[in-house]
Amino acid sequence: MDKLPWLGASVKRKEDDRLLRGSGRFLDDVEETLALHLAIGRCPYPHARIRRIDAARALELSGVETVLIGEQVVARTEPITVLRPFPGSAPTVFHGMAHGVARYEGEPVVAVAAVDRYVAEDALELIDVDYEPLPHVITVEDALRPGAPQLHATVPGNVVVESTVRAGEPDKRLADAAVTVDGTFRINRVSGAPIETRGVIARWAEDTSTLELWASTQTPHLLRAQLAHCLRMDETDVRVIAPDVGGAFGLKIGVYPEDIIAALLAIDTRRPVKWIEDRTEFFRGAAHAREAVHALTIGADRDGALLVLRDRYLIDLGAYHGPLGPPLLTSIMLAGPYRLHDAEIHRRVVLTNKVPMGAYRGYGQAESNYVREVLVDRLARRLGQDPADFRRRNLLRPDELPFKNVSGATYDSGDYARGLERALSRVGYETFRTRQKAWRQQGRHVGVGMSCYVEFTGYPSSAFLGRTGARFGAYESVTLRMDRAGRAALSTGVSTFGQGTETTFAQMAASLLGLDPVDVAIHRGDSQGTPYSVGGFASRTMIAGAGAIEKAAGQIRDKMLRIAGHILDVDPAALEATAGMIRRRDDPSVQVSIQRVSEAAFLGHPLPPGEDPGLEATAYFDPPSSAFGYGTVVAQVEVDARSGEFALQRYILVHDCGTQVNPMIVEGQVQGAVAQGIAAALFEELVYDRETGQLVNGTMVDYFMPTAADLPAFELDHLETPSPVTPFGIKGVGEGGTIAAAAAITNAVCDALAPFGVDLDRLPVTAESIWRALAGARAKG
Amino acid sequence: MSARVTVALRVNGRAYERVVESRRLLVDFLRHELQLHGTHVGCEQGVCGACTVLLDGEPVKSCLMLAPQAHGHSITTVEGLAGRGELHAVQQAFRDAHALQCGYCTPGFLLAAVALADHGVALEGAALREELAGNLCRCTGYQNIVEAIERYLRQAAGGRRDG
Secondary structure: OOOOOOOOOOOOOOOHHHHHOOOOOEHHHOOOOOOEEEEEEEOOOOOEEEEEEEOHHHHHOOOEEEEEEHHHHHHHOOOOOOOOOOOOOOOOOOOOOOOOEEOOOOOEEEEEEEOOHHHHHHHHHOOEEEEEEOOOOOOHHHHHOOOOOOOOOOOHHHEEEEEEEEEOOHHHHHHHOOEEEEEEEEEOOEOOOOOOOOEEEEEEEOOOOEEEEEEOOOOHHHHHHHHHHHHOOOHHHEEEEOOEOOOOOOOOOOOOHHHHHHHHHHHHHOOOEEEEOOHHHHHHHOOEEOOEEEEEEEEEOOOOOEEEEEEEEEEEEEOOOOOOOOOOHHHHOOOOOEOOOEEEEEEEEEEOOOOOEOOOOOOOHHHHHHHHHHHHHHHHHHHOOOHHHHHHHHEOOHHHOOEEOOOOOEEOOOOHHHHHHHHHHHHOHHHHHHHHHHHHHOOOEEEEEEEEEEEEEOOOOHHHHHHOOOOOOOOEEEEEEEOOOOOEEEEEOOOOOOOOHHHHHHHHHHHHHOOOHHHEEEEEOEOOOOOOOOOOOOOOHHHHHHHHHHHHHHHHHHHHHHHHHHHHOOOHHHEEEEOOEEEEOOOOOOEEEHHHHHHHHHHOOOOOOOOOOOOEEEEEEOOOOOEEEEEEEEEEEEEOOOOOOEEEEEEEEEEEOEEOOOHHHHHHHHHHHHHHHHHHHHOOOOOEOOOOOOEOOOOOOOOOOOOHHHOOOOEEEEEOOOOOOOHHHEOOOOOHHHHOHHHHHHHHHHHHOHHHOOOOOEOOOOHHHHHHHHHHHHHHO | OOOEEEEEEEEOOEEEEEEEEOOOEHHHHHHHHOOOOOOOOOOOOOOOOOOEEEEOOEEEEOOOOEHHHHOOOEEEOOHHHHOOOOOOHHHHHHHHOOOOOOOOOHHHHHHHHHHHHHOOOOOOHHHHHHHOOOOOOOOOOOHHHHHHHHHHHHHHHHHHHHO
8 A cells, every 4th residue: 555645644624614613513502392301300418318209399380391200210221231341340230310229419319301401400499309318438448447338239348349460479579679669649539521511312203213312422332232221122223323522531431320311201201302411410420530549569679670569459439330430451551661570459449429430531541650650759769769760771672562561461562761761851851950959959949750651542352352341342433435426425433522533534534545535524423324333432443443444445445446447448456546536557647537436336337347336335443452652741840848839830741652643633632631631630639528428529610620821831742653553553642641640740749849758649739738748748857 | 480581682793682581591592592502501600611702892601691681782602703604713723723622612712812802912821821711621731722812813913903
């Protein structure tokens, strides 16, 4: 194959024109006639028995159509399925609405359908729910105590799963290690917090006896599968359509209780039912992420060779195992980019009376990077080594790849040290160390911190997922169809949520078909009319999608060449498709337009003998391997050693995501992920009150998503090592920017405050946490 | 329930009159009475700025106003920037700088930027970032938004000098 003309081009996005004009179509922009609007009553307690629900007064209110309670939902539906269970998990029975007992503040308890949302909310106020509050647990430590309140009869002791990954001889290495350090780290509970909240419109189509569900989702086909199962329907009788999605970040994967509630009410009322999540509900209903407690030990020999890692960690799952639930990648990527053969990783997934956990950009990888990289710095300090030197010594070299890490993941390619060196030179590391000494003498505390990561992108085959119990595959699929005018239509089940897939898929198809990307129309996100699809998550869409496009476009191109060969009376093998034409390679003057070839396929003549009409192909591609991106963040901070206040002065990320389909979009993805990484490291935390079990800061006023004024300008640099194991050498890129932020900033603060011997061990890093650490260090010192 | 009142106003140069409940939010009025869906709702808490419109040229959060409060006023929404014609300069700047991803927050940023230009404010860097703190974006990390608006404000200032 010749070099693909649009691969690596910063093509302006196809999505932009409609979005800039306000002509995008988001969920709440879909206005069905005669729609009913839902308001959902939610449990105000963290744990309560629902004794009685009296909706009589609500039903008398003008404009109220009907009320749905948990008893009906439980009788008529199956519990929500788990798409990717943590192997060995005990089931938590999670229905679309609580019946009997509600287990987190915000769990749906009753729903009202009315002529508009204002009336529906009026009606909620008229519903009396008699609750009996039950004892609750908010922290994983409390949940594990003997005698702790139990959330589910199926989960004794509140431990959904406990398991260990072991490689080599960790005990022996720990005994051998000249130096070991350990630390206990608390990772904050955060939210992906897209600006568009969740939403759903359910409609019973009387004419076809099917259920149509518009949903703001990353995974239309997976949502359809789960919803059909929950409703005891055939998948064929359910259609899911994702319109433009206003941000997702992992939070909009799979079915949610509200999807089931809206569907039941649409079936009952035979009217479209719309639910738009308000922001207060969002913080109490949409998946939370990240929260965990790690007790990590690492050890090295006297020269600073990393020998061993042992982690015992607790994941705070919340009240139920949702469609994705706890991340597996925490364990899989704990070893990071280092030469490490001996490890023991012990994990427990623990229930608390909080919103169920789900996926969030960097899912698991941000967590393990934070604990490992912060502890690596402590180990280097203990050894009296510069943290950069320690990493130089232990990073895997290109000639050591492919490398199977202690958890079984096989890193494919890259030059990890090159990323580190590039980032260090950007900050002027050697000069910085000299200046730092001078600043310290002036009483200024400036520090640099670094964090190295390697990133799991895509899944290594559907068979791999199957072995771990996943209820989805690793593949992606497209249908490509030429029209009479010589343009291509590409159908994909992947929805559009900011990632630029419409543009990058068009670039791939155009390159392979000899077209311009403007001549590739994208139809996306509708389960009807797109082949089975997994969806956009896990930094997998471009890898798997490119493989599917390559196969489908290859079939169409070959057929176009055969038809053109017939028209031109030339051997098809002598022809190529380029710039809208099929032409002889050795004599471009012998040519026919793709438009004319497409028309021949459409008319059915002229065609070569035995050739079927039409130019259409559907292809699936199942990637055989994951691809591993990598990078290094270097952060520079200045800290006020009296107050703990600090400024993030520089933020440098050097990363490698393999072949870049569209460098402009790659850069945008990385910038956005970096912002979210910094947000979770410095600003954001969902705080629950341990006594009352209430979410303390569940509004946008109190949950501090950063504004433009809160973030520095980022300094990005790209390396490009094509993966040897994926189509076109593509690696995923959506998540990487989130991974290394927390450790880099933590290490920078600790570096700045090195004279005080300050260690930080919780997120977010705030002036208060630094001040407390300083006070603690002074008390010790 | 609340009383129904008449709201007469101009939106994007066109006169509208509707009878609505007095508690109707301005953003719901624009979106669901007038079918102008380009103005988005992100929080209804006055924080995210996705619902930003211009009221007599001033940026306001339309989730924090009731529709009757806009009676007699003139409103500009994203639909009023370019209509179906060529992109407005601020829209073009956003496209060129890849300053949008999911596009949900974009209309609010566009109108905030137009208000800056109309007031002759030509900020850049940290000062511009402060000025934009009333609008949240979760996708871009702001860098490209800041670049796009810097570019647009420079262009707008140049246009005024030339004109």
